[in-house]
Amino acid sequence: MTTTEETKTAFSFQKRGRWIDHWEPDNAEFWENGGKKTARKNLIFSVFAENLGFSIWVIWGSVVTAMGAAGFDFLAGLGKGNPTAVSNALLLTSTPTLVGAALRIPYTFAIPRFGGRNFTVFSAGMLLLPALGLAWFINQPGTPMWVFMLLAALAGVGGGNFSSSMANINFFFPEGKKGAALGINAAGGNLGVAQTQLFVPLIITLGTHIMAKDAGGYRFGITLAVLMWIPFILIAMFGALRYMDSLSGAKSDGTSYKLALTNRHTWVMAILYIGTFGSFIGFSFAFPTLLKANFPDLAKISWMGTLGNLAFLGALVGSMSRPFGGWIADKLTGAKITLYVFAGMAVSTLLIMASLSAKNFPLYLISFLLLFVLTGVGNGSTYRMIPSIFSAESRRRASESGQDVSVALASAKRQAGAAIGVIGAVGASGGWLLQQALRLSNVHYHSMTPAFWGYAVAYLAMAGLTWWFYLRSSFAVGRAPSLAHANV
Template identity: 45%
Template structure:
């Protein structure tokens, strides 16, 4: 087969000859195939993230639709999809080599009908018990698993020099689903307009509308994957081969760091609507209440974090992932401290007093700007850490083989497979932050929500300091790196 004709199929849309590191192959058609798969992977992953975070903003509207739930119960509904999504990331990663990236994208997109249709059924019935809401919210975690399979799939398509940007774009497109669901869901359900450009509906809030919209988009994503995506025969590996990465210290070091970056991004994104609602807004007088209406601002954090993720990948391609990751954690420490400072200026609002909401409103601009800078740092860190993962495995393959040999080619392919498996493990562990952060904000053992929020941010700040120290000690401090990881001098 010609090196410039990456179109061979076994059955269906399978590509059996895929050599992205071969410049002639890449320029002769490989780039176009990879780009087409990237585009539709972004669309499917974007939809998965939207469904994953559908409860992050809809939970803030449940009380308005007749459900009487406490802040702790609402935070649990926000947290459960993140828990399930993190647990599903590992099997979703294994599914790509097993079934093919295209085939699994079709399957995972179709599975989004479960949480969307369940959501539509439950929110129309005020007698739905809380346990049923928890179960339905948990199924939204199916959307969270999409990220791992999508990233593992795209990792096979691109050459090493372009992985940072490609994975950054793929992830950013998915992460953007968090922001758009938080922006458009209030409009779709009639709960709010968009800064006066669109008015809230006169007929009240109808949460089921959002579910029908995303169920329809799930069908579109399934058909798009069927028509436009490809499976790679070279991406084949067994779960036993993939699970070898769990024995590598690098997998767990990077998973720890990813808790700090992506775990913070998804956890803060899920909790932000409720944080604004509980500390800066009260429902009287209807319909928009007093203070800061959460629906106008909840989407901004996820938008900023999504937009900066490809920037993190590009910076990592240019300057090295470890340096960029360290800078991201330093930014998270500084800006989280600023967020904490603004919270100390607030008055607790446990009785939903409009006067307190008005008083707290004056501090909202400082809180929002600082929080958005935290989101920006998480996005940059997300992009840089995902550049580091394939770079680590590629460096190990290069250092164990001679250039231009069949052993080098085999080692690089094996390293790509292991890096894709590592992405699943690291993504699964990192996403646990999305479950833990909303729980930390709920803290039922604390007297009021504001005290719980301040305590949580203090813990998060300390964690980011530890993450920064680990990044420096393992990947940037040369003597320790040489001894502990064998990666000294490498541009990780």
Template identity: 45%
Template sequence: MTTRPLSRRTRRWIEDWRPEDAEFWESTGARIARRNLLWSIFAEHLGFSVWLIWSVSSAFLASVGFDFTPQQLFFLVAIPSLVGALLRLPYTFAVPRFGGRNWTIFSALALLVPTVGYAVAVTHASTPYWVFCVIAAFSGVGGGNFASSMTNINFFFPAAKKGTALGLNAAGGNLGVAVIQFLLPVIVGGAGIFGLVKASGSGIHLERAAYVYGALCLIAVLAASRWMDNLAVAKSSPREQLSVMRNKHTWLMSIIYIGTFGSFMGYSSAMPLLIKLNFWVAAPAPLGTGIYFAYFAFLGAGVGSLARPLGGWLADKYGGAKVTLYSIIGIIVFTLAVVWTLGQLTANPTADPAIATANTSWFPWFLAFFLLIFAATGVGNGAAYKMIPAIWRRDAERATTPGTVEREQAVATATKQSSAALGIVGAMGALGGFLIPVTFSSPWVHNPLAATKGALVGFVVYYAVCAVVCWAFYLRKRAVRAHELADVRI
């Protein structure tokens, strides 16, 4: 195939984009795609950090003069996930409408709203709870960034490289959770870094985190403006995008993704509070007794984030459905192991230091099993997102003849529709980030430990449903025979 010169509508609009053309990809496309991927990762990373800033800040609120109940705190960390899930649909549709580069600039600017609000709220001890809820809701704009970023990157890469590219893009964003949970305690003076940096002697200053991330958001705006591109081929009408909602695979993959990504987000949001409520008490001051959450809460999100590109790579190599199923089975096994560990703990409603000390001996088991859950969710996230473009491409190839114009057009349409599906499935998956913390805070259960165990058992039942759906529709023999009609590995 003859390589046509790369044409642009303006300096940052690319008219001619053919990633499936091997010559075009090697000579021109790969370099541009990788550059856009790099800055997409950076902007999405900041979005996740702002989205999850309350997950770790909530555990510090009591230290700066706010007296909220565990139920209020769990609900506070859940609100951003709900708003982020709802925003993922319009963010998905915004990329074809405004361009990936343009929307990245806007979405990075939008992050300044919750960061400024956060800085104001935490510096006034009289700030009421409802104001915190409103600001936490605005943090949900960071969750929308994921959908627009993944939709944008899906257009840049050829089918054979989508799993790895989407996995890297998502992992860079997901790492924003681990980074904010690791660095925020250090930035605000609430903790050191394993003795290398000491906690501040002047108290905790939560507003510092807002200043740091506000500055980083401005850097993201400038970087996107300078080094990212819009793709003219990414254009599609809202009707064309919404048509994927009539496709059964959109909803089947949503069920699965709630189990994988929903678990990653939900457990990441709840982890600091779970550790604090079950393994640490403030007395005796000033150091407290038990396990201090700031040293360990970030590990889960870090493991899950780093495992995500591995899931994408494994999916490219062995098939997304197979890798997704095995990851879900792993989530089930390790969640049951966490339930067993929690069964060894003693409830501590009076914050007794002696009980906290006794429970501490079980913390290594709790942490190890939870890290394995996070690893399984990361692999499952990467594999499930590989499945989505593969499913739509498979259906396009089954309906057309190789080497024809109809095949080329069908594949282009499938790319647009799968990008819309990525946003819808991502939105549904993000709902898990809301449902899991809310379930942990069950107001009808007075004992937080009992609420946590009951919630995890309920989650295991849902994971079993996810496993059945994955097997029945994408791995069962009859389903596999149908897939073999096209040369696409799901």
């Protein structure tokens, strides 16, 4: 046995975290001799840290609904549909979305630069700043709104955690297992939205019962709801430091990023991801505010108020349907599922408008839950399309130039990985755009109906975009045969 072969098979699992100089997960013997166990160990702690990142990222969606009762005048009257209060609430909930989207690109590059273990400790520790800051200033009744805007912006660091976590886990798993690992990682993070929207209202309600149903009681409840995350953040930091690993060979590929940025399909898919993930995260942030503003009488039902007006259900069903979207896209192709998703989202939006016109809460909730399910399916199907598109393009170019197909496909995988980082960042920014449309519609028309009409039109346009680029029989990448038959 040669020295190289001995190195490949000599790797063994170590419980304690460290720098790993040689990592070859696609080697079956290496994988079984400790590689698999090491990768799974890192996945577990990565999911835990990313889940907390989403929890802090989305926490403002639940906190703003109680801040008016806590004595902050700029949110007073939110439960009565006060246009100024609704606008301020949407401004506070949309700010973390925008910052989180912007941080996704630098967070992707941070893993090769600092190592997965080190950056996971750092990114988890950064969550302490918005949490402790909110816990302090929520107890200062005279605090102006701009301070809370800064704290909301700080919460955006939780959104950046998604990209660093996904980039890190991508290096640990072999090609045949990356899809499942990244799906678990993504779903685990997305579930952080649902758990926050479930537990934060519960803790706020508990705090007001412990103290009193006045401004001081609400401030105490919000403080408890924020501080409850601190022990988990500290556990995530400790777990990452002690048990996670960093890979010396996890290097960034600048060439692949340049190629991905100049490829038109990166930007077409970014637009489609604005429609799916942007809608998921945007409505997740806004849903508690929308429920309270549009159906204020629900607050009179004690158990409904305790459950945050059921807002957590949207993020829950959207998170759970994401893996299904990837699975069914494998069966029917991602482009077909994405087309159906956008058509369904347009119909769901029309049903939401009908429920608002009729003031029908059951129809409103069912329509929104359907919309959330479709965003989750669309998230899975669009991610499924990305590697297929780059693979089909590389095969076409290899055929035209005589390049070795295996070399072309290896390049396609690197470009697809780079494109996913860009597409994820642009898609998350769609959550900010969605909430701003709601806010401006409410300010200028004292109604959210114009915004929902805009969403319906946008979803139909995205369905048309999907068909035009990836399903019509005459489509060609350059002068290549149609991608409609390339399992996109």
